[in-house]
Amino acid sequence: MTLTLIGVNHRTAPVELRERLSISKGSEADVLRPLCSNGGIRGSAVISTCNRVEIVVSSESDNIIEPVVELLAERAGREPESIEKHLYVLRHRDAIRHMFRVASGLDSMVIGEPQIGGQVRDSYQIAKNLDTLDSTLYALYEQTLHVAKRVRTETGIGEHAVSIPFAAVELAKKIFGELSGLRALLVGAGEMGELTAEHLKGNGLDSIVVANRAFDKAVELAGRFGGTAAAFDTVGEQLAQADIVIVSTAAPNYTVTAEQVSAAMNERRRGDIFLIDLSVPRNIDPAIADIEGAYLYNIDDLSEVAEANKAKRLEKAGQADRIIEKEVDAFLKRLATQDAVPTIVELQRRLEDIRQAELEKCLRRMGPVTAEQRQAIEALTTGIINKVAHYPIIRLRESASAPHEGETIRETIRKIFGLR
Amino acid sequence: MTTVSPNLALYLSIAIYAIAAGLVFLSLLTRRETLQRFATAAVMGGFVTHTIWIGTICSTTHHPPLTNLPEAASFLAWLLVVVELGLLFRYKVQAAAFFVYPLVVILLATAAIVSEPFAPPTPEQSSKIFIGHLLLTLIGIAALLIGLAFGALYQMQDRAMKAKKRGALYDWIPNLRVLDLVSYRSMVLGFAVYSAGILAGVLYAYNRHGALTSFSAKELGALVAWVAFAAILQSHLSGTFRTKKTAGVALVAFLAIVVSIFGIDRG
Numbered sequence: 001m002t003l004t005l006i007g008v009n010h011r012t013a014p015v016e017l018r019e020r021l022s023i024s025k026g027s028e029a030d031v032l033r034p035l036c037s038n039g040g041i042r043g044s045a046v047i048s049t050c051n052r053v054e055i056v057v058s059s060e061s062d063n064i065i066e067p068v069v070e071l072l073a074e075r076a077g078r079e080p081e082s083i084e085k086h087l088y089v090l091r092h093r094d095a096i097r098h099m100f101r102v103a104s105g106l107d108s109m110v111i112g113e114p115q116i117g118g119q120v121r122d123s124y125q126i127a128k129n130l131d132t133l134d135s136t137l138y139a140l141y142e143q144t145l146h147v148a149k150r151v152r153t154e155t156g157i158g159e160h161a162v163s164i165p166f167a168a169v170e171l172a173k174k175i176f177g178e179l180s181g182l183r184a185l186l187v188g189a190g191e192m193g194e195l196t197a198e199h200l201k202g203n204g205l206d207s208i209v210v211a212n213r214a215f216d217k218a219v220e221l222a223g224r225f226g227g228t229a230a231a232f233d234t235v236g237e238q239l240a241q242a243d244i245v246i247v248s249t250a251a252p253n254y255t256v257t258a259e260q261v262s263a264a265m266n267e268r269r270r271g272d273i274f275l276i277d278l279s280v281p282r283n284i285d286p287a288i289a290d291i292e293g294a295y296l297y298n299i300d301d302l303s304e305v306a307e308a309n310k311a312k313r314l315e316k317a318g319q320a321d322r323i324i325e326k327e328v329d330a331f332l333k334r335l336a337t338q339d340a341v342p343t344i345v346e347l348q349r350r351l352e353d354i355r356q357a358e359l360e361k362c363l364r365r366m367g368p369v370t371a372e373q374r375q376a377i378e379a380l381t382t383g384i385i386n387k388v389a390h391y392p393i394i395r396l397r398e399s400a401s402a403p404h405e406g407e408t409i410r411e412t413i414r415k416i417f418g419l420r
Numbered sequence: 421m422t423t424v425s426p427n428l429a430l431y432l433s434i435a436i437y438a439i440a441a442g443l444v445f446l447s448l449l450t451r452r453e454t455l456q457r458f459a460t461a462a463v464m465g466g467f468v469t470h471t472i473w474i475g476t477i478c479s480t481t482h483h484p485p486l487t488n489l490p491e492a493a494s495f496l497a498w499l500l501v502v503v504e505l506g507l508l509f510r511y512k513v514q515a516a517a518f519f520v521y522p523l524v525v526i527l528l529a530t531a532a533i534v535s536e537p538f539a540p541p542t543p544e545q546s547s548k549i550f551i552g553h554l555l556l557t558l559i560g561i562a563a564l565l566i567g568l569a570f571g572a573l574y575q576m577q578d579r580a581m582k583a584k585k586r587g588a589l590y591d592w593i594p595n596l597r598v599l600d601l602v603s604y605r606s607m608v609l610g611f612a613v614y615s616a617g618i619l620a621g622v623l624y625a626y627n628r629h630g631a632l633t634s635f636s637a638k639e640l641g642a643l644v645a646w647v648a649f650a651a652i653l654q655s656h657l658s659g660t661f662r663t664k665k666t667a668g669v670a671l672v673a674f675l676a677i678v679v680s681i682f683g684i685d686r687g
Contacts, residue, residue: 171581174577174581174595174596175581175595175597176595176596176597177594177595177598272597289582292659292662292663293659293662295581295582301584304584305584308586
């Protein structure tokens with residue numbers, strides 16, 4: 001059985017083509033069922049995300065690219081020739097490696113992003129529900145999910161934040177540990193500020209107070225985060241209760257001053273404060289960085305953290321690729337052994353049929369025999385067929401790891417023993 | 421008189437702990453976390469042989485391993501490993517190993533090099549106050565040293581976060597709140613136990629010699645360390661423990677502790 005993967009991704013095709021080719025949730029059957037009705041294709045599955053559309057098929061022959069390309073072109077409303085230059089076709093080993101890399105987030109636009117793992121799992125579930133997976137694709141998906149988990153656990157590739165809001169969350173955790181029980185103060189209604197507050201909330205932050213010049217907007221935002229709104233001129237007072245302060249306003253001067261933070265720190269006695277300035281021009285007085293227990297990060301600082309983490313993820317990607325290469329070898333071996341199993345079973349059955357037929361003939365000719373004599377003849381004949389089958393079975397198993405040689409040996413043995 | 425011949429268990433412990441210390445420093449150079457896991461496994465192995473060594477002292481001398489420098493150093497190292505492993509499993513703080521493992525190696529190497537004769541307890545040393553003094557002081561010192569190690573990690577991480585430059589240990593040091601908590605609790609516990617130990621020592625000296633102190637290096641070291649640790653604790657309470665001044669006081673406390681340990685049984 002051969003695996004083939006045909007698709008486009010963010011590197012090979014523009015978004016206009018990707019959106020035309022994309023397979024929306026619920027319409028997978030329109031692609032997978034026609035493919036499986038093609039004689040040569042034994043199983044198929046599709047991964048469709050905003051960055052990629054890929055179809056993976058399991059077939060007996062290599063000659064299945066054309067129907068897949070035609071189907072994709074038809075869905076995109078284009079001629080097959082016009083989409084071919086954007087497509088990649090990966091065979092067997094390359095297809096397996098690609099699946100492992102995709103699920104591990106190594107082929108993603110942001111290396112190590114975790115969402116793709118869930119998307120691959122969804123694609124498996126959909127194909128399983130539509131009953132379009134054969135045993136090879138089943139095994140491929142199971143192994144893909146296992147490898148993705150292993151890569152994430154062993155390399156920690158997804159651990160470092162690569163976006164500004166996530167970098168802020170990562171730093172907050174480095175200061176406070178768990179975010180539960182903490183209180184944040186969001187000053188202003190800038191988009192990045194909202195996003196950061198949303199990420200902090202998603203990571204366990206307990207309460208958010210929103211202060212904005214337009215109080216209506218503060219109330220609206222606070223409602224979204226399940227927090228409370230505060231008047232803009234109470235920011236100074238709010239600082240004493242806040243553990244995390246996010247400032248994102250368009251004000252031309254400092255909204256949070258060093259004096260305010262010093263006073264707040266004195267009032268608190270203990271406990272650190274993490275200030276995030278997402279405004280340009282800056283809205284938090286840089287002198288605050290000198291106050292003990294106050295950690296101030298502006299948008300450039302957070303960008304630097306995100307960039308440094310990207311470099312770290314690239315480093316981890318090399319480690320991940322080494323794990324994947326070993327997993328590909330192991331999986332190929334397993335697949336090849338799986339290919340040899342039907343021949344081995346059929347060979348054993350054929351020899352057993354011969355033994356049974358010959359034994360019946362022999363016993364008829366011999367006339368009545370005692371139970372012990374029958375047992376001895378049974379043991380003798382079973383021993384003979386086991387000896388005959390021994391070397392062919394060993395060869396079938398040994399050659400399983402070499403796909404082409406394995407196929408030749410399987411074919412030869414089938415011919416010699418008259419197997420179907 | 422039986423002599424303390426550093427037996428196989430002691431040499432093995434030193435070798436295994438030294439390997440563990442080497443592995444954690446190698447992990448710093450290669451940035452491979454796996455090496456730290458090997459180091460933890462090595463320390464657990466070293467702890468087994470170390471415990472055998474401590475047991476050997478107890479079974480040979482029929483008293484707790486406290487009466488001279490090799491014994492006290494071995495016991496202090498053993499306590500440090502117990503606390504370090506406990507904290508490692510509780511908080512997953514691998515970074516403290518960079519301070520603790522070398523210290524353990526130095527203490528055990530001292531025990532092997534000094535190789536003083538076993539000190540069968542004299543009648544006065546068999547007194548409960550004396551044993552209590554030694555035991556409490558050593559337990560207190562172990563907790564205070566752990567507090568110092570976590571305090572040092574806190575200072576490193578605080579500076580890295582303030583300067584927005586990640587130090588070599590940045591990824592391996594836990595959050596500031598855990599460091600503060602462990603450092604503060606170790607200090608409070610250590611200081612209380614250490615104070616009780618010193619008090620027991622003063623009582624013992626008064627009963628024995630009719631004077632509160634003999635102004636030996638050991639006693640002066642212990643006194644300076646006590647004052648320094650009190651100052652560090654006060655800085656924790658007042659929220660000024662991040663300052664360079666506190667770092668300096670911590671260094672003084674550490675050196676004073678070293679003096680008091682090396683003064684054991686030497687006046």
